[in-house]
Amino acid sequence: MLPLRIQTASFLLLTLLCLIILPGCWSAHEFNNEFILLAESIDTVGDQISVTSQLLSTEQSNGSGNSKSQNSTQAQPQAQFFLITGKGKSIAEAVSDYRSKAPRYIYGGHLEVLFISEDAAKAGIMPYLDFFTRHYWSLDSVWLVITHGPARDMLTLNNPMMKYVTIGLEEYVQKGERGIEITTLSDFLLNYHSDSGTQILTSSAIVYPKRSKMNDMEQLKISNTALFCRDRLISFLSPEEGAYYNYFVQDFRNTAFPIQTPPFFPQEKLTVNLNGKSPTIEAIPTEQGLTLSVKDTFDFEVTEDTSFVKADEKYISALEESVNENFSDQLRELIRHTQEEKSDVFNVADRLHTMHSELWNEVKANWPEEYSKLPLQIEINARYRHSRTMTSGQGYKEE
Amino acid sequence: MSAQTLSRSLVENLAELRTILQGCDDFKYRPFTTATDIEGYLIYSHFLVDSQFISQTILPNLFNLQLPSSSELWPKTISRQLPFLPESSYTHWEDILLQLLDGNSLILLEGLGEAFVAETAEIEARPIAKPETEPIIRGPSEAFAEKLSPNLAIIRSRLKNPQLKINQILLGQESHTTVALLYLNGVIQSEVLAEVRRRLNTIHLDNVQDSGFLIEFLSEDTLSPFPLVQSTERSDKAVAALIEGRAVILVEGSPFAILLPTIFWHYFQASDDYFQNYLIASFIRPLRYLAYLFAVSLPSLYVVVTVFHPQLLPLRFLLSLTAARERVPISTFFEILGMLFVLDIFHEASLRLPQIIGPSIGIVGALIMGEAAVTAGIVSPLVVIIVALTAVTTFSIPSEDLRGTARMFSYFLVLLSSFLGLYGFLLGALTILLHLSSLESVGVPYLSPVSSFHWKEWTDVFIRAPWSNLRKKTKRLPSEQIPSGRKK
Numbered sequence: 001m002l003p004l005r006i007q008t009a010s011f012l013l014l015t016l017l018c019l020i021i022l023p024g025c026w027s028a029h030e031f032n033n034e035f036i037l038l039a040e041s042i043d044t045v046g047d048q049i050s051v052t053s054q055l056l057s058t059e060q061s062n063g064s065g066n067s068k069s070q071n072s073t074q075a076q077p078q079a080q081f082f083l084i085t086g087k088g089k090s091i092a093e094a095v096s097d098y099r100s101k102a103p104r105y106i107y108g109g110h111l112e113v114l115f116i117s118e119d120a121a122k123a124g125i126m127p128y129l130d131f132f133t134r135h136y137w138s139l140d141s142v143w144l145v146i147t148h149g150p151a152r153d154m155l156t157l158n159n160p161m162m163k164y165v166t167i168g169l170e171e172y173v174q175k176g177e178r179g180i181e182i183t184t185l186s187d188f189l190l191n192y193h194s195d196s197g198t199q200i201l202t203s204s205a206i207v208y209p210k211r212s213k214m215n216d217m218e219q220l221k222i223s224n225t226a227l228f229c230r231d232r233l234i235s236f237l238s239p240e241e242g243a244y245y246n247y248f249v250q251d252f253r254n255t256a257f258p259i260q261t262p263p264f265f266p267q268e269k270l271t272v273n274l275n276g277k278s279p280t281i282e283a284i285p286t287e288q289g290l291t292l293s294v295k296d297t298f299d300f301e302v303t304e305d306t307s308f309v310k311a312d313e314k315y316i317s318a319l320e321e322s323v324n325e326n327f328s329d330q331l332r333e334l335i336r337h338t339q340e341e342k343s344d345v346f347n348v349a350d351r352l353h354t355m356h357s358e359l360w361n362e363v364k365a366n367w368p369e370e371y372s373k374l375p376l377q378i379e380i381n382a383r384y385r386h387s388r389t390m391t392s393g394q395g396y397k398e399e
Numbered sequence: 400m401s402a403q404t405l406s407r408s409l410v411e412n413l414a415e416l417r418t419i420l421q422g423c424d425d426f427k428y429r430p431f432t433t434a435t436d437i438e439g440y441l442i443y444s445h446f447l448v449d450s451q452f453i454s455q456t457i458l459p460n461l462f463n464l465q466l467p468s469s470s471e472l473w474p475k476t477i478s479r480q481l482p483f484l485p486e487s488s489y490t491h492w493e494d495i496l497l498q499l500l501d502g503n504s505l506i507l508l509e510g511l512g513e514a515f516v517a518e519t520a521e522i523e524a525r526p527i528a529k530p531e532t533e534p535i536i537r538g539p540s541e542a543f544a545e546k547l548s549p550n551l552a553i554i555r556s557r558l559k560n561p562q563l564k565i566n567q568i569l570l571g572q573e574s575h576t577t578v579a580l581l582y583l584n585g586v587i588q589s590e591v592l593a594e595v596r597r598r599l600n601t602i603h604l605d606n607v608q609d610s611g612f613l614i615e616f617l618s619e620d621t622l623s624p625f626p627l628v629q630s631t632e633r634s635d636k637a638v639a640a641l642i643e644g645r646a647v648i649l650v651e652g653s654p655f656a657i658l659l660p661t662i663f664w665h666y667f668q669a670s671d672d673y674f675q676n677y678l679i680a681s682f683i684r685p686l687r688y689l690a691y692l693f694a695v696s697l698p699s700l701y702v703v704v705t706v707f708h709p710q711l712l713p714l715r716f717l718l719s720l721t722a723a724r725e726r727v728p729i730s731t732f733f734e735i736l737g738m739l740f741v742l743d744i745f746h747e748a749s750l751r752l753p754q755i756i757g758p759s760i761g762i763v764g765a766l767i768m769g770e771a772a773v774t775a776g777i778v779s780p781l782v783v784i785i786v787a788l789t790a791v792t793t794f795s796i797p798s799e800d801l802r803g804t805a806r807m808f809s810y811f812l813v814l815l816s817s818f819l820g821l822y823g824f825l826l827g828a829l830t831i832l833l834h835l836s837s838l839e840s841v842g843v844p845y846l847s848p849v850s851s852f853h854w855k856e857w858t859d860v861f862i863r864a865p866w867s868n869l870r871k872k873t874k875r876l877p878s879e880q881i882p883s884g885r886k887k
Contacts, residue, residue: 008833012826012830016826022819022822023820024818024819024820024822024823025732025817025818025819025820028707028820029706030706030724030730030731031709031720031721031724031725031731032721032724032725032726032727036717036718036721038714056718056721107709109709109710110709110710110717138710
């Protein structure tokens, strides 16, 4: 008896024929016949687009002058990376240009970061992103970073601590000291197609050493400060505003802010660590009409030596009031900036639409203008919390 | 053969026998005369008989045989005076020849149209030894030997139950090999028994030298690479199969018993599972399934990931992989196919070599050749690891039959994966699964009881439940549920 009946065999054969249109051995590439694309930068040069790729190749190290390699029968392959640039009137032309220069197939599946220069971003980034979304490889998780200055410089960053910029960036983000989450291609597209269409992307800049010493190296600085409306860069937030924006939209575990201290504290500035939920921002109907209301309740602790914070209600209240004031000022500054730019980056519109649909219907036609005029009402409730401040129990020492 | 039955004339009978056994120099014709002057002949093959028994017991008794004048009374007198003879006598040449060729001695007398057969067979046989293909750490180490009677004796002694039935038939037009069908009456499903009997009766072979000769006839689907009949040389396994309601077939001259019906999961059950703590057995059994999956799919998944979908790999892993492959001049497909081929060649070579040299070939293959191939830059170190892992996982499958299937399917999946990438791999895996689901062994679905979702019978499939909860009965589908194409 046949293991497959004729019907089954015909079905399988038909399936196989259909599969020919899918990727198969005819579109496969061997590792050693390809370069691995790690990062790409997009700049505008005059009316042309310049795309630079950071490619990786594993070449045989010759081991000359190395006694260990001379003794060894097999030299170890070593990862080497280099840049290749292509130019053209469109992104497709530029990419095609640099691909034609490369002697091997360029594998783009592990493209991790796309740097776009400030100039290119101001003209609109959707034409570039459209190219990447339609790419053969799925590039949804590619990081989008807007650079201050030329994007290509990011790929030539001279920092021995970062083997190459992709992994360096990944390590920097994973370290998470600033709690930064870099926007990915899919994140951007999701917000781009949402109601408000405004968002803040990550920006990067290189901090060059002040003096050229052996030990000095270039540093990559990243922060979420690139303010976008649709696909165009409108402006950059200040680094402080960027930090408060992160606090708004991301989990702010380990988020620390420097604050001005009340006059009776010895330090001029204290750093406070926050713990609690992210603040809420929404447009609510009040007697003065629609108002932007920001509410935030959190605990904080002071990172410096807190022996001067006596367990006295007066001191603690003063500290809490100071934190409240500082936070209110900083948040007001951030929100005012977005209002000036008529950019609803907090997606207030979405919440207004959900909660007060009648009011939304009134304002939706001219929402950016309306948003910029909304009065602001900030309510911060900061509570001092310090586990080491004890008034009784084991370990308590009376002064 | 000119005459079918014996005549009363000794001369005629001798002439007939000499004609039949012409050229068989091992047969001896020993004349004798009884005490009452009746002439006779003792005929036997001197290679097959116990010559001491013949010279010291049979011949003296034949010389002293006192026969009455009436030949009609001879059979009764002979059986009274020669107690070592079986009660029955033979009149047909066909039966007589079978007895002679079995090593028994034939007694012919002048004036008697019957022949007596003395059981004198003494064939040198291998003693009962340890199982070589199914070794275990703890438990009985009693393997079947080539002779049928000791094999049957082992089973009888292990299963002292009058319901254990042993049916013997002769198979092989030329070889006339005895085949024994064993089953536990009342436990085996009558449909299963009838089906096994029917299939045994349809076997028309000239020669049956081993139980392996019958497998094709007992299998539902001879084109399937999956073994639909289980073979074992372990007597305890055969007895366990009988108690589970399966039939056991033993063949004269074969140390392997056939167990029917067989389901896919039987091949993952090792005898050790039942001789050790059920928790440990339940931990090890899923590992065997995992090992089988690895053995089948690891090389093809390597091809899929490295050639078609490197995006599945983390960047750092990809970088080290790329560095390892940089010097390799051949494509991944030929690299992995070549290594699999070399592995199988080594496997085959180590099987055929004497036992002393065999293991060293394995070491030469694994260490020296692998290292040399990597150093020469012919293959990447990762492929050596993948192939070595495939070999190790293959050998952790308890059944040799299934090991062969795993090796075969790993080639099949590598070919498909190299052609179509992940689609090809999934297509191949689906084809194998579809084929597996369509198989049956004597009417029992090959993937039962998993495919039929009889949860309570899963106690010995993926785990080995404690004895108190163990339910092991392979059930045949009702005949109306058997796909018509598979009915025979």
